[in-house]
Amino acid sequence: MTTVDLSTNIAGVALKSYLMNASGPKCTTWEELEVVAQSASSAIMTKSCTMEYREGNPEPRYSDLPLGSIQSMGLPNLGYKAYLEMVPRLKALGKPVIVSISGFSIKENIEMVSAFQKSDVDLIEVNFSCPNIPGKAQVAYDFEQVESALAALTVLGDKPIGIKLAPYFDMSHFIAMATILNKFPVKFITCVNSIGNTLIIDPETESPIIKPKGGFGGLCGDYIKPVGLANVRAFRELLDDDVQIIGVGGIKNGVDAFEYLLAGADAVQIATCFEKEGEGCFKRIEDELTAFMVKKGYTQLSDAKNKLKPL
Numbered sequence: 104m105t106t107v108d109l110s111t112n113i114a115g116v117a118l119k120s121y122l123m124n125a126s127g128p129k130c131t132t133w134e135e136l137e138v139v140a141q142s143a144s145s146a147i148m149t150k151s152c153t154m155e156y157r158e159g160n161p162e163p164r165y166s167d168l169p170l171g172s173i174q175s176m177g178l179p180n181l182g183y184k185a186y187l188e189m190v191p192r193l194k195a196l197g198k199p200v201i202v203s204i205s206g207f208s209i210k211e212n213i214e215m216v217s218a219f220q221k222s223d224v225d226l227i228e229v230n231f232s233c234p235n236i237p238g239k240a241q242v243a244y245d246f247e248q249v250e251s252a253l254a255a256l257t258v259l260g261d262k263p264i265g266i267k268l269a270p271y272f273d274m275s276h277f278i279a280m281a282t283i284l285n286k287f288p289v290k291f292i293t294c295v296n297s298i299g300n301t302l303i304i305d306p307e308t309e310s311p312i313i314k315p316k317g318g319f320g321g322l323c324g325d326y327i328k329p330v331g332l333a334n335v336r337a338f339r340e341l342l343d344d345d346v347q348i349i350g351v352g353g354i355k356n357g358v359d360a361f362e363y364l365l366a367g368a369d370a371v372q373i374a375t376c377f378e379k380e381g382e383g384c385f386k387r388i389e390d391e392l393t394a395f396m397v398k399k400g401y402t403q404l405s406d407a408k409n410k411l412k413p414l
């Protein structure tokens with residue numbers, strides 16, 4: 104049988120396959136992370152952590168939608184020290200460990216990045232794009248703050264740092280952000296986070312379908328795939344070659360994952376589909392991607408990576 108080599112690497116960290124879980128669904132507790140480790144996800148990615156334990160926003164705060172999901176979780180997590188303590192046990196599960204951190208200020212991010220720099224985690228993803236904290240703007244939309252934060256966060260140690268970006272919708276914003284990223288030793292970007300502050304209304308109850316922030320929440324899943332693809336594509340064209348890109352947004356089958364490969368992704372993450380289907384999604388999507396690439400006659404990711412054909 105023909106096989107396809109789906110192995111990749113991010114910042115020199117070898118990944119057995121192109122697919123991993125995204126920060127968010129089912130990766131908050133030890134038990135959940137153990138399930139991720141046992142699945143076909145090529146890394147163990149944690150829920151974004153904050154300085155202290157957080158309950159998150161009031162329920163209902165997540166809802167399945169026909170083509171994805173809307174959520175306003177508000178970063179429920181165990182607090183960064185719990186994940187720091189878990190690192191040795193997570194590493195013992197045999198896969199690269201990526202921690203996501205989401206401080207509410209540069210100072211908090213410095214403290215958390217410094218702590219994980221001294222740990223055995225493989226990669227650090229700093230979330231600049233949570234849209235669901237009442238009263239807090241998304242750092243990713245404040246270019247001056249991104250620049251100051253990167254100046255402070257990229258000098259704290261040798262462990263590779265990546266940034267989770269919000270989706271952008273204007274060429275001037277892609278250019279502004281890429282210009283900043285190219286100034287610092289950021290090793291990877293992950294794009295996109297959910298499209299923030301969308302509203303889904305239930306016409307029967309005449310109410311929003313989630314409670315926090317008057318119903319405003321992050322839109323995820325199929326709805327946002329074209330946005331995710333465009334962000335990966337734009338950044339691939341604008342960023343220096345040594346900045347890698349993890350694509351995320353609306354991946355639920357092998358062909359979606361392949362489209363991100365054409366756009367230029369070095370790896371991809373899966374959130375809503377994992378939430379809806381459970382950990383079996385990683386193996387299913389891996390098999391589908393393999394089958395699609397076999398059909399195309401491709402044997403490795405580089406055969407299609409960043410090879411979107413102009414019309």
Ligand SMILES: Cc1cc2nc3c(=O)[nH]c(=O)nc-3n(C[C@H](O)[C@H](O)[C@H](O)COP(=O)(O)O)c2cc1C
Pocket residue numbers: 125126127128150151165172174176178203230267295296297323324325327351352353354372373374375376378
């Ligand atoms: C329930 C849920 C919780 C999420 N929590 C986080 C988070 O803590 N940190 C983060 O960077 N992204 C978070 N996200 C965003 C996802 O990582 C991802 O960027 C987004 O959902 C798009 O991917 P998808 O279309 O596969 O869902 C969350 C998404 C969902 C559905």
